[in-house]
Structure formats: structure tokens, C-alpha cells
Amino acid sequence: xTPRLIAGTGRHRTRMGDAALFAEGLHEVxxxxxxxxxxxxxxxxxNLGLVRxxxxxxxxxxxxxxxxxxxxxxxxxxxxxxxPIRHLINTHAxxxxxWGNQLFAHVPITASxxxxxxxxxxxxxxxxxxxxxxxxxxxxxxGQVDALGRYMxxxxxxxxxxxxxxxxxxxxFSGETTLDxxxxxxxxxxxGPGHTDGDCIVHLPQRGVVYTGDILFVGxxxxxxxxxxxxxxxxxxxxxALRPEVIVPGHGWLATPADVQLQIDYWDWVQSSxxxxxxxxxxxxxxxxxxxxxxxxxxxxxxxxxxxxxxxxSACTLYREWGLETGTRGGPIGALDHFRRQATVAQGxxx
Ligand SMILES: [Zn+2]
Numbered sequence: 001x002t003p004r005l006i007a008g009t010g011r012h013r014t015r016m017g018d019a020a021l022f023a024e025g026l027h028e029v030x031x032x033x034x035x036x037x038x039x040x041x042x043x044x045x046x047n048l049g050l051v052r053x054x055x056x057x058x059x060x061x062x063x064x065x066x067x068x069x070x071x072x073x074x075x076x077x078x079x080x081x082x083x084p085i086r087h088l089i090n091t092h093a094x095x096x097x098x099w100g101n102q103l104f105a106h107v108p109i110t111a112s113x114x115x116x117x118x119x120x121x122x123x124x125x126x127x128x129x130x131x132x133x134x135x136x137x138x139x140x141x142x143g144q145v146d147a148l149g150r151y152m153x154x155x156x157x158x159x160x161x162x163x164x165x166x167x168x169x170x171x172x173f174s175g176e177t178t179l180d181x182x183x184x185x186x187x188x189x190x191x192g193p194g195h196t197d198g199d200c201i202v203h204l205p206q207r208g209v210v211y212t213g214d215i216l217f218v219g220x221x222x223x224x225x226x227x228x229x230x231x232x233x234x235x236x237x238x239x240x241a242l243r244p245e246v247i248v249p250g251h252g253w254l255a256t257p258a259d260v261q262l263q264i265d266y267w268d269w270v271q272s273s274x275x276x277x278x279x280x281x282x283x284x285x286x287x288x289x290x291x292x293x294x295x296x297x298x299x300x301x302x303x304x305x306x307x308x309x310x311x312x313x314s315a316c317t318l319y320r321e322w323g324l325e326t327g328t329r330g331g332p333i334g335a336l337d338h339f340r341r342q343a344t345v346a347q348g349x350x351x
Contacts, residue, residue: 003035003254004028007075015158016042021219022253026050026076029246029254030207034079036072041220041251042306043155046096048072049089049211049248051204052079053182056086060202060211061250062100065159069100087181089188090169091213091250092196093118094225095127101167110179111169112190114198124164130336131156148336151343191215191238194231195224201239208245215239218252218259221302222266223310227317229267236264266302273297274315275322284315284326285341292345309346313338 008025020039027035032052038045049060057080063069073080090098090111098119101109111119130152137149179186184206192199195214202211215235216222224232239247240260247255273294277287288311297303316326316338328338 001028001030006034007078009071009075014039014042015045016040016154018042026072026079029248030209033204033207033209033246034076035211035248035254036076037248037253038251039253040306041217041249041253044068044096044159045251047248047250047252049202050076050079050085051181051186051207051209052083053184055083056182057083058087058089058179058181058186059085059104060089061091061097061213062088062104064096064099065161065164066100066103067160069103072100073103087179087186089179089186089200089202090115090119091202091211092192092199093122094196094214095122095124095164097213097250099124099161099164099166101169102165105167108171109167109169110171110173110177110188112188112192112198112200113172113174114190114192115196115200116169116172116198118197119166119168122166124161124166127156127159128161131159131161133336147347148340148343151346152339189238191235192231193226194228194235195222196226199231199235201235203242203244209248210239210242210244210246211248212239212250212255214250216247216249216255216260216263217305218249218255219304220251220306221308221310222263222314224314224317228321229271229314229318233264233267236260236267262301269296269300269302270311270314271318274318278315278319278322278324284319284328285312285345288312288315288345307346309342312342312345 005023006026006028008023011024012020014020022039024038029035034050036048044064051058088104088109093115134149134152137145177188187203188200190200249255273291274287319326
């Protein structure tokens with residue numbers, strides 16, 4: 001069926017301030033099967049799934065903060081009135097997919113064991129500190145401090161992390177599991193590590209729908225936080241093998257099989273372009289800038305995707321996979337330095 005907007009927020013601009021490429025709101029993508037979609041799929045502009053099974057519903061992922069999560073529930077009320085949420089599934093551990101969990105303390109929350117462990121590792125306080133830090137840094141015109149402040153500030157500005165308490169999943173699995181909801185199978189497959197430690201996809205075979213989480217982005221540059229990149233590619237191939245009629249990505253508009261293939265092509269390009277530069281001793285940020293500045297990239301469909309500078313994060317992941325130095329460190333200072341370099345890559349693109 002053609003997707004149908006059930007309830008929209010009516011906003012014409014994205015949270016990042018761009019013109020919205022599609023309507024923000026609850027879209028029916030198959031009978032009684034919904035996606036809450038947020039244009040244009042950039043930082044925290046995350047898609048959720050909502051599946052009605054008779055008199056109950058299953059929610060797939062939650063928002064980055066409680067304000068946006070409550071907004072979703074308000075707009076989904078026409079569905080939830082008849083079929084309240086009785087199950088929650090988290091596709092992976094990134095905050096923009098699970099920090100609204102605390103509003104669902106009364107239902108079972110399912111995720112892979114690796115995701116549940118990772119969800120516990122990221123305190124929202126860290127992002128609140130970064131938000132405050134970003135505001136201060138924008139006032140410091142020394143080095144690239146103000147540029148980093150702007151980059152971080154733009155990324156986090158729409159979100160309110162105050163009051164967010166991480167509620168970790170209480171039902172975990174490894175490999176594969178099937179949830180029975182009113183007699184209907186929800187097939188959960190752990191495809192991570194790749195984007196994060198424990199990515200999982202949710203397949204509804206009776207409806208021909210798959211929710212991919214952040215294994216897949218549409219119109220937005222994907223990112224490998226955890227790696228291996230080969231894990232992401234294998235996950236994308238798995239999505240194609242399911243032959244679903246509807247593919248809901250973690251970010252961006254609904255995907256066609258061609259979109260999935262294009263993402264596989266991106267990862268092929270990333271690996272083949274970066275590897276010779278990495279082997280020649282070029283640092284990840286320099287190699288990323290070189291790749292993004294190349295004629296091959298500028299002439300490719302990937303050049304149209306948002307946030308191309310995320311290549312830097314994926315490059316660091318690949319360097320680690322190849323046993324090479326990334327020049328980046330762990331901890332909060334290391335994270336800040338990582339984003340400083342990513343902001344530099346973004347500036348190199350004129351972003
Ligand atoms: Zn995400």
C-alpha cells in the first residue's frame with residue numbers, strides 16, 4: 001500500500017533547521033503497521049515503529065528525550081486508544097533509540113544482550129554536559145573551539161536530556177528470537193556488532209515489513225560506531241534476502257531495495273578508498289577529507305546524503321579493524337577531541 005499520514009506534527013522545518021523533505025508524523029506503511037518518521041533523518045531525527053496486533057501494540061524504539069516521546073504518544077493516540085503499547089523493542093543502544101524507555105516501565109522491553117549492556121554504559125548526564133560545554137565553547141574564538149561548539153550545539157540543541165533516566169531492557173536474547181504478540185510472530189535478529197555492539201532488526205513476515213534500526217539510513221550518511229563494517233554489510237544483505245515489501249530505516253524516508261544496495265555500495269567505496277591512504281600512513285581525519293574531496297565522491301550519489309563528515313567516525317572504526325593507529329583517545333576528552341576532528345572534516349566540506 002502507499003504510505004498514508006495518520007497524524008502529523010505539521011512542522012515544515014527539521015530540528016536541524018532545514019526544509020523538511022517529508023512529513024513528520026505517524027505514517028501507516030502496511031495495514032495496522034506504522035512508522036513515526038522524522039525528517040530529514042539527521043542527529044536524533046529518528047524513526048520509530050508502531051505495530052497494532054488486535055487490542056495491543058508493539059513499539060519499536062523510543063526517542064532521544066521525553067519531550068519528543070510524549071509528542072509521539074499524543075499523535076499516536078487514535079491507534080493507542082484501542083491498542084495500548086504492551087511490548088517495547090530496542091533495535092540498539094544509541095540514546096536516540098532508547099532514552100524514552102522510562103515512559104514504558106510497565107511493559108517488557110526486549111533487546112539483544114549486547115545492546116542491553118551498552119545501553120547501561122551511556123549516561124544522559126554526559127550529553128547534558130556536552131550541551132552546556134557547546135554553548136560555552138561557541139564564545140571562545142580560539143583555535144577551533146568555537147567551531148566545535150557550533151557543531152556540537154547544532155547537533156544537540158533540539159533535545160532536552162534533563163530528567164532522562166536510562167531504563168535498560170529487561171528481556172534479552174542473543175542471535176535470534178521470536179516474540180509472539182497475539183499469535184503473530186515478531187522475528188528479532190541480532191545483526192551486530194556493526195553500527196553498535198548489538199544491533200538487531202525486526203521482521204514481521206506476515207506483513208512483509210522490516211524495521212532495520214541504524215543498520216540502514218536513507219538520504220543520510222551511515223556511521224559505524226562499533227564495527228566491523230563487514231557486519232553492517234552482512235546485515236544489509238540479510239535485509240535484502242528477506243524480500244520485504246516495506247523497509248523502515250533508522251533514519252530517513254522508507255527504503256527501497258535499491259537504497260539498501262546503495263548503502264552496501266557506500267561501504268565498499270569507503271573501504272576501498274580509505275585503505276590505500278591508511279596503509280600509506282595518512283591520519284583518519286586527513287584520509288576522510290581526501291576521500292570526500294575526491295571527484296569520485298563528488299560525482300557519486302553518496303555526496304547528496306546529509307552529514308558526510310561521519311565518514312571520519314567510520315574511518316576510525318576501520319583503522320582499528322585494520323590494526324592501525326587512529327590518533328584518538330577514549331573517555332570524555334577523547335570524545336570531544338573526536339568530534340573536534342569531525343567538525344574539521346565538516347568544515348572542509350564547507351558545511
Ligand atoms: Zn539513530
